[in-house]
Amino acid sequence: MREAVTLSDVAREAGVSPSTVSRVINGTARVAASKREAVLRAIERLHYRPNILAKGLAQGRSLTIGVITQEISSPYYGEMLKGVEQALEGTTYHPIFASGHWRVDQEEAALKVLVSRQVDGLIVMDGSVPEERLQELAHTMPVVVVGRKIPGLQCLGIDNRQGAYEGVQHLIELGHRRIAHIAGPTSHPDAIERLEGYRAALEDAHIPFDPALVVVGDYMEQSGLLAVEALLARGALFTAIFAANDQMAYGANVALYRRGIRVPHDVSLVGFDDLPSSSYFTPPLTTVRQPGPAMGWEAARLILALLEGRDYTPKPLSTQLVVRESTALIRSSGALAAHLLT
Amino acid sequence: MREAVTLSDVAREAGVSPSTVSRVINGTARVAASKREAVLRAIERLHYRPNILAKGLAQGRSLTIGVITQEISSPYYGEMLKGVEQALEGTTYHPIFASGHWRVDQEEAALKVLVSRQVDGLIVMDGSVPEERLQELAHTMPVVVVGRKIPGLQCLGIDNRQGAYEGVQHLIELGHRRIAHIAGPTSHPDAIERLEGYRAALEDAHIPFDPALVVVGDYMEQSGLLAVEALLARGALFTAIFAANDQMAYGANVALYRRGIRVPHDVSLVGFDDLPSSSYFTPPLTTVRQPGPAMGWEAARLILALLEGRDYTPKPLSTQLVVRESTALIRSSGALAAHLLT
DNA sequence: CGGATGCTTGACAGCGCTTTCAAAATCTGG
DNA sequence: CCAGATTTTGAAAGCGCTGTCAAGCATCCG
Numbered sequence: 019m020r021e022a023v024t025l026s027d028v029a030r031e032a033g034v035s036p037s038t039v040s041r042v043i044n045g046t047a048r049v050a051a052s053k054r055e056a057v058l059r060a061i062e063r064l065h066y067r068p069n070i071l072a073k074g075l076a077q078g079r080s081l082t083i084g085v086i087t088q089e090i091s092s093p094y095y096g097e098m099l100k101g102v103e104q105a106l107e108g109t110t111y112h113p114i115f116a117s118g119h120w121r122v123d124q125e126e127a128a129l130k131v132l133v134s135r136q137v138d139g140l141i142v143m144d145g146s147v148p149e150e151r152l153q154e155l156a157h158t159m160p161v162v163v164v165g166r167k168i169p170g171l172q173c174l175g176i177d178n179r180q181g182a183y184e185g186v187q188h189l190i191e192l193g194h195r196r197i198a199h200i201a202g203p204t205s206h207p208d209a210i211e212r213l214e215g216y217r218a219a220l221e222d223a224h225i226p227f228d229p230a231l232v233v234v235g236d237y238m239e240q241s242g243l244l245a246v247e248a249l250l251a252r253g254a255l256f257t258a259i260f261a262a263n264d265q266m267a268y269g270a271n272v273a274l275y276r277r278g279i280r281v282p283h284d285v286s287l288v289g290f291d292d293l294p295s296s297s298y299f300t301p302p303l304t305t306v307r308q309p310g311p312a313m314g315w316e317a318a319r320l321i322l323a324l325l326e327g328r329d330y331t332p333k334p335l336s337t338q339l340v341v342r343e344s345t346a347l348i349r350s351s352g353a354l355a356a357h358l359l360t
Numbered sequence: 361m362r363e364a365v366t367l368s369d370v371a372r373e374a375g376v377s378p379s380t381v382s383r384v385i386n387g388t389a390r391v392a393a394s395k396r397e398a399v400l401r402a403i404e405r406l407h408y409r410p411n412i413l414a415k416g417l418a419q420g421r422s423l424t425i426g427v428i429t430q431e432i433s434s435p436y437y438g439e440m441l442k443g444v445e446q447a448l449e450g451t452t453y454h455p456i457f458a459s460g461h462w463r464v465d466q467e468e469a470a471l472k473v474l475v476s477r478q479v480d481g482l483i484v485m486d487g488s489v490p491e492e493r494l495q496e497l498a499h500t501m502p503v504v505v506v507g508r509k510i511p512g513l514q515c516l517g518i519d520n521r522q523g524a525y526e527g528v529q530h531l532i533e534l535g536h537r538r539i540a541h542i543a544g545p546t547s548h549p550d551a552i553e554r555l556e557g558y559r560a561a562l563e564d565a566h567i568p569f570d571p572a573l574v575v576v577g578d579y580m581e582q583s584g585l586l587a588v589e590a591l592l593a594r595g596a597l598f599t600a601i602f603a604a605n606d607q608m609a610y611g612a613n614v615a616l617y618r619r620g621i622r623v624p625h626d627v628s629l630v631g632f633d634d635l636p637s638s639s640y641f642t643p644p645l646t647t648v649r650q651p652g653p654a655m656g657w658e659a660a661r662l663i664l665a666l667l668e669g670r671d672y673t674p675k676p677l678s679t680q681l682v683v684r685e686s687t688a689l690i691r692s693s694g695a696l697a698a699h700l701l702t
Numbered sequence: 703c704g705g706a707t708g709c710t711t712g713a714c715a716g717c718g719c720t721t722t723c724a725a726a727a728t729c730t731g732g
Numbered sequence: 733c734c735a736g737a738t739t740t741t742g743a744a745a746g747c748g749c750t751g752t753c754a755a756g757c758a759t760c761c762g
Contacts, residue, residue: 022500024748035712040750047751050710070476071413071422072748075717080413090445091438091653093637100433103459112473114456117445131454134412158364239640268640275642294433298581298610300617300642311433366718377742382720392740414718417747 023066032060043068074136083113083321084137086128088120088144093293094263094310098143098164101314109322111138118145129155139321141314142166146205160324162317165208172324174317174332178208181306181337182215185288186260188304188339190223193348194258194286198231200245200270202262206237212262212290230254235266242269250277257285257348264289264296264305271299271344282346292340302342309335365408374402385410416478425455425663426479428470430462430486435635436605436652440485440506443656451664453480460487471497481663483656484508488547502666504659507550514666516659516674520550523648523679524557527630528602530646530681532565535690536600536628540573542587542612544604548579554604554632572596577608584611592619599627599690606631606638606647613641613686624688634682644684651677 025043029036034053041047042057049057060066074080085102087095102113116132118125125147132140137159142152144165153170155161162172189197199216202209217227233248235241242261246269249256261267267289274281281287281301289296292307316332323330367385371378376395383389384399391399402408416422427444429437444455458474460467467489474482479501484494486507495512497503504514531539541558544551559569575590577583584603588611591598603609609631616623623629623643631638634649658674665672 022748026748036749037712037714037751038710041711044750048710053711067472067476069417069478069748071478072417072717073750075411075414075417075719076748076750078717089442091435091442091636093433093435093438096433096435096438100431103432112456112458112477114454116454130409134409135454136411136413239637243640265637265640268637271642272640272644281642295435295581295607295610295637298585298607298614300613300623302614364718368718378719379721379742379744380740383741386720388720390740395741411718414747415720417749418718418720420747 032056080136084132097310098314101311105315105318178211179215182212186219198256200261239269242266243273246273264291286345304345374398422478426474439652440656443653447657447660520553521557524554528561540598542603581611584608588615606633628687646687
């Protein structure tokens, strides 16, 4: 393990004081051309790399942005993290991630880790730590919240209700009237909003809401599969499904496939999120796009602005219906019960 | 922005010296029970959280493990990162990620960022920074490489050749003889090994290798789609496809779907990786599982051991054929040309 | 040509913590 | 009860860097 080259090594090599080296590195003050040259050459010669930690300690900041996600391997968070990473690229800041696994205690632990590591700002994606906890943290550092609405904090998010509304409306326009909904966990505000959007779209089309057509899932593929099986088992009649996220739509699709029910021939399917894999799904999934990378990007830019005391108005984040091949015009009404016979 | 509580604040509050506080926090030396009590109470009262950065600076380490991936949002790397995260949980170390985007220059930049941030150890996943560069880095800190074989370094990886062999063998056992291969980029050693496994399996079954049945992709979905179109366009005859990874298999599946070629009825499809979404694919994808989380986990444990000067022999990482519903016995030979007419 | 003005530069303290070293406190046993 | 061994404790230096401050220098103008 080789000894690290420090700033004073460079100073000695260049025949100047450490302060001067610091100045040429950071451009904090003007330095005579000749000395600057000498310093740069010394840096080159010694392969000097500044120690960001020491810099951070001296400046009272870490040049690090903490990001709390729920599950780093989830494609949904992956997209947002990518956006954060991109936004921070080229700045002196770097993200550091910690996962809450949808559990308050783990989220709290993740928060503690990030605080101990002196993050300069915090991006919180979803989760369920108490509002007060985040508000309290916001006294210490800039905090931006994605996917939750917390009074007094900078919040970023999409209009879930509107997105769901459009997804369902699309099905209605295709002639569907018996539309099942695989909802997200009732503990998630976004799941509730999507359910509201679903109901609103039905209502506006004068289609009565049928509770038997709604099954609650947990946003994971498996629960989508189970939901369809439950629907089928209880003899529910439907010609379309609106899933509260793509992953549950994937699961639903498998369940339908196993029963020989074809998408979109027999049943139309709409998801929510537009994960990267959804366009390569078979059939390519019609879904309500949520701009994952943009959400991460805006959150990061906002933190950066907050950190520099600048003003920044994040671009509005809107959902967009992406029509692919998992939805089709309803067939003759006879089809409606067809799969019940299966 | 509130002032942070420091160790000396605690010391003052508890009426002891900073050294003593440090000692009770780290358990580095025995402290009289009464003083320990006082310190703990003070910590409690002041809500003190140690500053890991300062600790790191003082100890000459950062308690941080750098991880270079190619793309953080890729499901493949996501799985490995999850493993790393889990392995580090409960230790004093925390991972910090940087992405190379499959470009040497960006990878080098990522490396520089991590080095500047004084990571104590480095996990490199794939990529193409020169071997010498990594060997040089290994003089400075422990390095473990996943998915590449670099002389002198700790390397972790699966037997790509064997994995591919088993995937192709499975198809052969189902009666397929004209098996197309969507290969990975020729610059990736693992892609080459998988191609070799493909050829070896054919050879062992006395099936002549037909270069016209091989198309090179780039591991992304789109290239799988394009590959199948190319195959079809050039009139290639095949009843099965072995894709060098799941993502390209997804793309291939869409291309087949668009042409009305059914999987597995008309063409069987095998992937490689077993991404989480593959079991919810339609049809659920037969694939060669690569133990993503385990790879990340072992890499992290190995680094940890290296850091502590312990010995650690990583568990062997092996691939496993997962047979799902995208492969089937070959149909009558007449089917072979069927989709050519499409 | 001398004093005033404006730049460039180095010394030094300090960021929050660890760790060595030696002094202070406590404990032995003769 | 005291010398000596042992343990507990605090003072102080230092990790690599920044940033203030004042000294050093060149330049300018009357």
